[in-house]
Amino acid sequence: MRSYAARRAVNVVMLSVTAFCAAAALFSLFFVLGYIAWRGLGALSWAFLTRLPKPAGEAGGGIANSIVDSAKLVALAGAIGIPVGVLGGVYLAEFGGGRLGALVRFCADVLNGVPSIVVGLFAYALIVVPMKGFSGLAGSVALAVIMIPIVLRNTEEFVRLVPHALREAGLALGVPRWKVVLRIVIPSAARGIVTGSLLALSRAAGETAPLIFTAFGNRYWDSGFLQPMAALPLTIYTYAISPYDDLHRQAWAAAAVLMIFVLAINATTRLALRTQAMEAR
Amino acid sequence: MEVRGLRAGYGSNEVLKGVTARFLEKAVTAIIGPSGCGKSTLVRCLNRMHETAPGTTMSGQVVLYGRDVLSLDPVVLRRHVGMVFQRPNPFPNMSIFDNVASGLVLNGIAGGRSELEGRVEASLRQASLWDEVKDRLRRSALGLSGGQQQRLCIARALAVSPNVLLLDEPCSALDPIATARIEELVLELKKQLTIVIVTHNMQQAARVSDFTAFMLLGELVEFSATGTIFTKPSDKRTEDYVTGRFG
Amino acid sequence: MSAEALARPENRPALKAIPVAGPREQAGDRLFRWSLLLFALSVVVLAGLVAWKLIAGSLMTWKAFGWRFLFSSAWDPVNDKFGALPFIYGTLVSSALALLLALPLGAGSAIFLAELAPRRVSDVCTFLIELLAAVPSVILGLIGIFALAPFLSAVEPWLTKRLGFLPLFQGAPYGVGMLAAGIILALMILPYITIVSREVLLGVPRPLKEGVLALGATRWEMVTRVSLPYSAPGIAGAVFxxxxxxxxxxMAVTMVIGNTPKISASLFQPGYTMAAVIANELAEAVSDLHLQSLIAIGLTLFGVTILVNAAARLMLLRLSKRHS
Known part of the structure; x- marks a missing residue:
């Protein structure tokens, strides 16, 4: 048996090591954020946000079309993915006890684990190949496939958290089950469902891999969903691997824009969920 | 309202083993008995809430005004047989007003705005809550005390004008003062409707009820006027229970 | 309507108005349930469709090369020769490297956050680490290209001088390569390991911990003898x-791994991964067989991630059984 002093020394040393690990993890976050701010914020300007890209090799230009197209892509993805995810999640929470529920849950977990590049491959085979061309539609479908399992499991979780007593109260008033679910259960879980959907949207907004060979990228305004469309993460990627310093500078500025957007959604929704959890306690 | 040979259970576990009883109109019937004796299940069968849980079984007869409840649409039945639960369960996303109006609105039986307001006020008055909440009808129901929330739940049940009101241990989560107010309310309400109250508190049964049913292990042991049960019980087991030698 | 008026029997709905209905579930409820089911089942359809599209899209490759596709390192689009081995190797090595770096750091952080830090500090730190998980991977790739790779190409010669007798640390210091990919990947998975492990450690029943503390164990001994063994399946789940x-x-990997389909023992040398080759070559596939081979790689990746995720669920399930 080791002496008490030795054991205590081990205790102090090892616990300090764990504190150091946590500090390192936090440092990496601050390093990432600080580095983006340092390289990106300086290159940001009003013109950068509102202009179109210049031809390759020419300095200047902006990312206005990428921002607008990104918003369009994510909006369509949300319009497809959120209803499917929310209603499917309500099914799992309310009626998903049996084998069918287990199957749906299993498939959602499988989809959730599929690498985003493979989802892109799927959208490519499903839409780009038959339609013989890259399109924003294919990009949105890929993003929707990524969103659905996230929204679904999140919705299930929050609908499950609604106390059983509320369902009983509704039923005991002589309200049919479907109305109880739609008018009492879902509104009670609304905050969680909305924040979860927002998080899924922000995740989709940051995805690059599934867009490379679906939305493909575009340098002009007003691209429709049946044409190639630009996307902010895609622009960052193509600029980053280009040989021009000016495009590198623009990639950092675009990264700062994307980061601000993603952080804003994440911080506010997670804080909202947290305060809700506090209130529930 | 009456039950004849009522059997009910969860899966293979039979909780009610053939209960026959009659709940008289405009009277309060209390159901007492040790925990697990099936008293909650019995009242949950009366408005067919029992069958809303998965894996439940139910057989026998439940009769409301001469009609077998099992042949009725359960949803409509529940508008005639209201229920209040152990813990106050106001809808958290609704205001006080909307909570009381919810049964009417969700069932689409509310008339115009003014009729709705009238019925909400009337229900809140019936539940003797009106004076306490009339200035904050638009606020969240969660701001009320536990006792007020429970009376709000009673008002919510009353708003759809039930013939029968089932109270499943309505005071178990409340303090003595709030309990006293609910008991006064029960005595007031029995002038208008049939009340069945489940309670684990024998004093409460003695204070509010006209008739008392004593249940044990899923069977109805004794059913008679409250005074008789507590002073001259005919069954030895009832006597043991009400004198505290048991359970 | 006054309370008295409401109470009068004539103002109550007549009981005769109750319609007769036998079954427990009414038409409205059934319709509702079935339409919700339709949405839920679309997830099943989608999962099946993904698998089917990947299989149907890669048949040509499996017919041409069979299982050898997975074990051949020929990748020659011009001569229509394809083998996925370099990509499989690169994927496995970069991920293993990432786990090697992130697991100790993540587990250490989780122990600190679950067992040592006051609840408030722990909550704030966890919130920040969750933000790290939200950073889009293309941004981490950007940092990899412009911050990490130059840093590594400065450090690598120094490592080669001291540890160069190991094949791991030989070769020209490119900066981009397997090591850079491993580090960026570690940064990506660190939040997942930390958050899930913390959650699992917080779930260790208090009486168990207090029991061993009451016997005179130090905090660290409590962690190693009670908390870690109890939550081991959960932490394994986090790792999977x-x-x-x-x-x-x-993205993060494609941008820093160097994208060269070669198998080399040195961590400094460039490599390639399955995801990266799909990202780089699909839009410019030169032949049908090339395209189908890329989809075959996608199918392989799909299969592997299903297995790994299933292992993760199995582990977490074992932990939750332990709870009950």
Missing amino acids: LSLGRALGET
Whole structure:
């Protein structure tokens, strides 16, 4: 048996090591954020946000079309993915006890684990190949496939958290089950469902891999969903691997824009969920 | 309202083993008995809430005004047989007003705005809550005390004008003062409707009820006027229970 | 309507108005349930469709090369010769490297956050680490190209001088390569390992911990003798979940791994991963067989991540059984 002093020394040393690990993890976050701010914020300007890209090799230009197209892509993805995810999640929470529920849950977990590049491959085979061309539609479908399992499991979780007593109260008033679910259960879980959907949207907004060979990228305004469309993460990627310093500078500025957007959604929704959890306690 | 040979259970576990009883109109019937004796299940069968849980079984007869409840649409039945639960369960996303109006609105039986307001006020008055909440009808129901929330739940049940009101241990989560107010309310309400109250508190049964049913292990042991049960019980087991030698 | 008026029997709905209905579930409820089911089942259809599209899209490759496709290192689009081995190797090595770096750091952080830090500090730190998980991978790739790679190409010669007798640390210091990919991937999965492990450690029943503390154990002994053994399946689950992420990660890796289909023992040398080759070559596939081979790689990746995620669920399930 080791002496008490030795054991205590081990205790102090090892616990300090764990504190150091946590500090390192936090440092990496601050390093990432600080580095983006340092390289990106300086290159940001009003013109950068509102202009179109210049031809390759020419300095200047902006990312206005990428921002607008990104918003369009994510909006369509949300319009497809959120209803499917929310209603499917309500099914799992309310009626998903049996084998069918287990199957749906299993498939959602499988989809959730599929690498985003493979989802892109799927959208490519499903839409780009038959339609013989890259399109924003294919990009949105890929993003929707990524969103659905996230929204679904999140919705299930929050609908499950609604106390059983509320369902009983509704039923005991002589309200049919479907109305109880739609008018009492879902509104009670609304905050969680909305924040979860927002998080899924922000995740989709940051995805690059599934867009490379679906939305493909575009340098002009007003691209429709049946044409190639630009996307902010895609622009960052193509600029980053280009040989021009000016495009590198623009990639950092675009990264700062994307980061601000993603952080804003994440911080506010997670804080909202947290305060809700506090209130529930 | 009456039950004849009522059997009910969860899966293979039979909780009610053939209960026959009659709940008289405009009277309060209390159901007492040790925990697990099936008293909650019995009242949950009366408005067919029992069958809303998965894996439940139910057989026998439940009769409301001469009609077998099992042949009725359960949803409509529940508008005639209201229920209040152990813990106050106001809808958290609704205001006080909307909570009381919810049964009417969700069932689409509310008339115009003014009729709705009238019925909400009337229900809140019936539940003797009106004076306490009339200035904050638009606020969240969660701001009320536990006792007020429970009376709000009673008002919510009353708003759809039930013939029968089932109270499943309505005071178990409340303090003595709030309990006293609910008991006064029960005595007031029995002038208008049939009340069945489940309670684990024998004093409460003695204070509010006209008739008392004593249940044990899923069977109805004794059913008679409250005074008789507590002073001259005919069954030895009832006597043991009400004198505290048991359970 | 006054309370008295409401109470009068004539103002109550007549009982005769109750319609007769036998079954427990009414038409409205059934319609509602079935339409919700339709949405839920679309997830099943989608999962099946993904698998089917990947299989149907890669048949040509499996017919041409069979199982050898997975074990051949020929990748020659011009001569229509394809083998996935370099990509499989690169994927496995970069992910293993990432786990090697992130697991100790993540587990250490989780122990600190679950067992040592006051609840408030722990909550704030966890919130920040969750933000790290939200950073888009293309941004981490950007940092990899412009901050990490130059840093590594400065450090690598120094490592070669001291540890160069190991094949791991030989070769020209490019900066981009397997090591850079491993580090960026570690940064990506660190939040997952930390958050899931913390959650699992917080779930260790208090009486168990207090029991061993009451016997005179130090805090660290409590962690090693009670908390870690109890939550081991959960932490293993966290590792598998992170592994699933790392194997399939595309952008961050594509941007720093060097994209060269070669198998080399040195961590400094460039490599390639399955996700990266799909990202780089699909839009410019030169032949049908090339395209189908890329989809075959996608199918392989799909299969591997399903297995890894299943292992993760199994582990977490074992832990939750332990709870009950």
